[in-house]
Amino acid sequence: MVTLAERSIVATAPPIVGARLDVREVDHGFVLNGEDLPVLEDVSFGVAPGEFVALLGPSGCGKSTLLRLVAGLDQPRHGHLVVDGEEVTEPDPSRVVVFQDPTLYPWRTVWRNASLGLEARGLLKQQRSRVDEALALVGLDRFAHVYPHQLSGGMAQRASLARALVNDPKLLILDEPLGKLDSLTRLAMQSELTRLWQTRGFTVLMVTHDVEEALLLSNRVIVFSDRPARLRADLVVDLPYPRHRDHPELLRLRREILGLLGLGGDW
Amino acid sequence: MTSIAEASPRRLRVSALDEPLPRPALLLAVAGLAWLGAGALVLSWPDVQELERTRLLGALALAFGTLQLAVYAGGWLFAWLARLGRFAPWLIVLAIWLTAWEIVTAKLDLLPLPFFPSPQAFVEVYTDDWRRLGESLLASLLLLFRGFAIGAAVGFVAGVALGWSKRAGYWIHPLMRLVGPLPATAWLPLAFFIFPTSAAASTFLIALATAFPLTVLTWSGVAGVQSAYYDVARTLGANSRFLVLRVAIPAALPHVFVGLFMGLGSSFAVLVVAEMLGVKSGLGWYLQWAQGWAAYANMYGALLVMALMCSALITLLFRVRDRLLAWQKGLVQW
The missing domain is CATH 3.40.50.300 (P-loop containing nucleotide triphosphate hydrolases)
Structure with a gap:
């Protein structure tokens, strides 16, 4: 990583x-x-x-x-x-959506998946470097020319994140x-x-x-x-980042939310 | 990350230097000797039947056997020659089969003529009638290509339209349901009557036979595209042209190739029938003509050419598919 x-x-x-x-x-x-x-x-x-x-x-x-x-x-x-x-x-x-499933197009390489938005809007020729930037941003620059079926689940989700980020x-x-x-x-x-x-x-x-x-x-x-x-x-949630999952305020909010969701008491 | 290493196991194996060079299969030498034996038998045992190409057949068998021995010897030097050894079992069986065929026909005359010609009669077809066979092959290919290209284009467009547009579906769907399942050959008598030339009629029939399976499979391919694929493209700013050309069609391609495969198969059937019944050229016509002369050796010869043609075309289709669908996993090797 x-x-x-x-x-x-x-x-x-x-x-x-x-x-x-x-x-x-x-x-x-x-x-x-x-x-x-x-x-x-x-x-x-x-x-x-x-x-x-x-x-x-x-x-x-x-x-x-x-x-x-x-x-x-x-x-x-x-x-x-x-x-x-x-x-x-x-x-x-x-307004770009990242879905639970990466829904990468299996017939396109990672790079061509990430470039989808630019291609759809006819901007790919002028802005090719932005695809490389977005892939670098999610740490997939070395896997640009790999097909989705060769990726692990986490890598596929990063690729779909890159596909969203290319569009700013x-x-x-x-x-x-x-x-x-x-x-x-x-x-x-x-x-x-x-x-x-x-x-x-x-x-x-x-x-x-x-x-x-x-x-x-x-x-x-x-x-x-x-x-x-x-x-x-x-x-x-007014806490600075990075947050620690054991912070007392976080624990208090967690209890409150679980209560709202009907999971109070035992938790 | 392991999945990427697994994706190219072949490349890994080539670089393994410690692996010993493959040794040429001894079976290949056996095959070579078997073919030399077959050649010697053809040449030394006098024919009972009256035949012209016995010496050529013998010479061919001897040359083929010598070639196999040469490959076996070369296998000690070159790995790629040694790898040809995997054909040895087939070559041995073929040599035995040729010998047996030669004995029961040319040498002992046990099988009735003209239905079971000898191997040299088979060879004679190619040495004496290659021009007519070649012309027939070319005519068949041309007719098939024209019909298949038209049928594939029409079927593909109709399939995409059916899968994509409700309005197109309203008009195309009933037509396809009524006309599609009808075997294209049922149109034969009518087609030869309606079209000005038999070539045009046959082109139409081949196109029809190709279009139906392709339409159905392209349609189901386009209709079966996950809606999530469209959602993704739409949120990224795609218009409907992009959705059809860059999402629906590529996603449907695996289905399209199944359709093309089936269409090609049924176009072969229609081609042969059309050539036998109407067109005055092509391999189907050649078969019919040879039968009229009771020239059974010519029929076998034309059948072999036809088989090679069909097989080559299917192979070509699979090559194109492998290239276009390289992204798919688990493709069948034809």
């Missing part, structure tokens, strides 16, 4: 102004086998530019649906999603990006995510199942109820 010091590139890349996100009175649902299934109910919250917000909630409560709405992949039934004052109507490369997103949308990694890789990727976020300055909206992960990485933790998801709590 490449250490922080080796990546001077992080310092040279210009910092970005993160996007401001406003979620206003959003309702959403699906029709499943002819039955209406409400998923989100009256969800409202705001995210300041450069903030790192974690979304926590029971499995299947609708957090990922909310992310798809923010990304512009789906339209809400009711309510508004506003990024930097503009209503979200379609996907935009300034103002808002990085993370849908359980570390959910399928082994615990050691997970720890390494957590600190890399923090580092990237701190140096680049984008806003992050991350869904996770892991309370500890949410507390280690984010400025704010938003807790959802069971489906249909409603806001249950909006907690500020």
Whole structure:
């Protein structure tokens, strides 16, 4: 694994102004086998530019649906999603999603996967070096010409992170990006995510199942109820980075959140 | 990281210097002697049947046997020659088979003529009729290429349209369901009547036979692309043109190649039938013509050429696939 010091590139890349996100009175649902299934109910919250917000909630409560709405992949039934004052109507490369599965295209090398966004927007010819930079940033520069099936799970997820970062997103949308990694890789990727976020300055909206992960990485933790998801709590985590998982404030917040999720007492 | 090392085991093995040089297989020398024996038998045992190319056949067998002995000897010096030893068992069997065939036909006349010609009659087909055979091969290839290219283009476009667009599906789907399963050969009588030339009719039939399997498989390939692939591209700013050309089609390519393989197979069948019934050239026509003259040796000769042609074309298709789908794991080796 490449250490922080080796990546001077992080310092040279210009910092970005993160996007401001406003979620206003959003309702959403699906029709499943002819039955209406409400998923989100009256969800409202705001995210300041450069903030790192974690979304926590029971499995299947609708957090990922909310992310798809923010990304512009789906339209809400009711309510508004506003990024930097503009209503979200379609996907935009300034709001990039990193999914739980790396979803790399198996027919493209790592480099060609990472260059996907530039290619789609016709910018690849002028900005080839940015692909190399992004791969260096996630420590995959030596694996640029390897096919995805030759990568380990952690490497594949880094490649998908590089694919997102090439586009200089103002808002990085993370849908359980570390959910399928082994615990050691997970720890390494957590600190890399923090580092990237701190140096680049984008806003992050991350869904996770892991309370500890949410507390280690984010400025704010938003807790959802069971489906249909409603806001249950909006907690500020005001601790300096890097954080230690045994910090008393973290432990207190952890207990509080687990209580909100219905796992109090025994924990 | 281990997975990357595993990906190129061949390269690792080549550099292993301590490995002893492979020794030439003794079996190859045995094969060479077997072929020399076969040649000697052909030349020394007088024919009962009246045949012209006995001396040529004998000479060919002797030359082939000598070549094998030379390869065996060279195997002590060059590793790549030694590796040819793996063909030895096949070569021995072929020598035995040639000898047996020669004895029961030319030497003892045990099998009824003209249905079972001798090996030298087989050789005679190529020495005396190579021009007509060559022309037939060329005609077949040309007709097949034209029909297959048109059918593949139409089938591919129709398949992508079916998988991608609901409106295209509305029009193409019923047509494909009705016409597709009908064997292309059922159109034969009508096609020869409708089209101005039999070549045009056959091209149409071959195209039809190619297009159907390709349409169905391209369609299922495009329809089966994970929606997550589209989500990723859309969030990165892709338009629908990019989604079709850079996501749907590459993702569907493995299916497309199965379709091309099946289409090529059915195009062979239609080619031969069309040439036998309507077109006045090509290997199918040659077979028919040879049968009219009871020239069974010519039929066997043309069959071998046809088999080699079909096999070569399938091999070519697999080569192209291996190149384009190098990213796939576990490809079948043809």
